Amino acid sequence: MTLNTRWVQGPLAALLLLAYPAAWAAQPAAKGGIPPIPDPKVNTAPLIGKFGGRMVIDNFAGGPKTFNALLANETTTTDVIQQLYTQLFNFNNLTQETEMGLAKSCDKSADGLTYTLHLRHARFSDGSPITSADVLFAFQIAYDEKIHPSVAELLKIEGKPWDVSAPDDYTVVVKLPGPTALFMDQIGSLYIMPKAKLEPAFKAGNYENFYGINTKPADLVTSGSWKLKQFVPGEKLVLERNPYYFEADKKGNRLPYMDELVWVYPGDQNGELLKFESGEVDALDDPRPSDFSRLEKGQAQGNYKLTDLGPSLNTNFFWFNLNLKKENKAPYIDPVKYSWFNNPNFRRAVALTVNQPKMVRLAFQGQAAPNYGPMTKGNKLWYDPNVKQYNYDLNRARQLLAKEGFLDRNKDGWLEDSKGNKVAFTLVTNAGNSAREAMGNLIKNDLKAVGIDMTFSPIDFNLMITKIRQTRDYECMLLGLSSAVPPDPAESQNFYSSRGKTHQWYIDQPKPATPAEAEVDSLLSLVCAKGTYAQRKKWSDRMQELFTDQAFCIYLPSPKAFTVVRNKFGNLQPTLLRHRTAWNSQAVFLTK
Secondary structure (H helix, E strand, O other): OOOOHHHHHOOOHHHHOOOOOHHHHHOOOOHHHOOOOOOOEEOOOOOOOOOOOEEEEEOOOOOOOOOOHHHOOOHHHHHHHHHHOEEOEEEEOOOOEEEEOOEEEEEEOOOOOEEEEEEOOOEOOOOOEOOHHHHHHHHHHHOOOOOOOHHHHHHEEOOEEOEEEEEEOOEEEEEOOOOOOOHHHHHOOOEEOOHHHHHHHHHOOOHHHOOOOOOOHHHOOOOOOEEEEEEEOOOEEEEEEOOOOOEEOOOOOEOOOOOEEEEEOOOOHHHHHHHHHOOOOOEEOOOOHHHHHHHHHOHHHHOEEEEEEEEOOOEEEEEEOOOEOOOOOOEOOOHHHHHHHOOHHHHHHHHHHOOHHHHHHHHHOOOEEOOOOOOOOOOOOOOOOOOOOOOOOHHHHHHHHHHOOOEOOOOOOOOEOOOOOEOEEEEEEEOOOHHHHHHHHHHHHHHHOOOOEEEEEEEOHHHHHHHHHHHOOOOEEEEEEOOOOOOOHHHHHHHHOOOOOOOOOOOOOOOOOOHHHHHHHHHHHHHHOOOOHHHHHHHHHHHHHHHHHHOOOEEEOEEEEEEEEEOOEEOOOOOOOOOOOOOOHHHOEEOO
């Protein structure tokens, strides 16, 4: 699943075709005195739906960590954020093309460095107008060095922020410091929130604590197709339709069709499956591969459809904590262990001990494929088959370890370093994810074969996020990343860049910690600038090859992607990209 490069390379006229005529202003007023949409975005879903009903989706990993869109960092949060807030441009998961969102048209200068965006006359969920001031405020937050949200790297060119201004309430002018290959998608990563609600907290220095998960539904003003009705942490989240949303179907009916969109949180994947089979849940967005056969056989009896989407774009991997404290450059972990983890040959040896084919069989029941780099085979446009593949090889692993002084010096079956320290560390992952728990136990056994004593400790997902972002008090972590949308390397700057917030092993580096990371930063600047697909692919491949050669992340099998949904919804169009089931929730309707 890839971005349509034809329109990226082509003229802006391709975008202007998506701006719909003013004739849509003639649609009737909504109930309750809500005015009609002056210039709606028209949804191109194939069917005209009917109103009412709800869809219930299960997510064993838990609910959002914040309702503040610019602070969202993990999929449990972003899956909800994209329902609550709108963007200037949207990516259509099905067509793989970028579409107009809050922006109804866009003009580009001859040199390609100035874009003028014309906004729709849209409203927030409280009825107040969405204006250019809200867009400028979003940029102000994105560029704030204290807050430093993850989206910041997408809104810069070679570290330089964009010059953004607003000549009037419905026009935004963006002047770029240099060329970029994906302007519409980059600026489309910025969610629009109400300045009037958020600016007081920002001025008071309390922005990062505002719109948290304890926010009352009545106080949460949104710009997207849904607004918050209820959130019970650990149990459920209920969204209700935003009566002021600016999108309509082909007949001018204001979307969404459904009254409610609901997530439930059973806490683990066993509970997830039971809730679906009992009928409490309408959809499993990302069921575990081990349940594929069981769910496939139960389709007729359960009145649902299983859709096999093919190789997933999402990755699984583990990494060692190489973070250093900014004040004194000291590691957050035991300096002895840091010295091991900071040795590329140690990391390569660990990668060689992982038996991926065995992991595919036992952790995924065959519903996965080995993977060795940041892009999986599912990303047909950007996957690099030439990344270094650490195929299972215990002899080679032992050789590399011995070369670096890791030997069984006291003949107790465990390795010691050159100073006699036993080689042992703890790997953590999120409890309740049965595939990751299986992978962790397999890694533990694989490492034992070469004399490394690994303790495996699944923990609460929220605690994991705290350890990654704040305390950084962990040794080794197993997690994964969902593909960027669109799945272009320029959209993953937050991962590749040494300053990125998801550059997991050493987040937000003051300057590149290694020559390899410095080269990746330089290549990333090229990938993000304007160029042909062939040029950008060459630079992207080199980035991926540097990452895998250094074994910054040790990659694990990538599962097949599939969804299961009850046979009672229209306009349901599951895709490989998140959110697989609800990405077009505003157009989904209940047929029965």
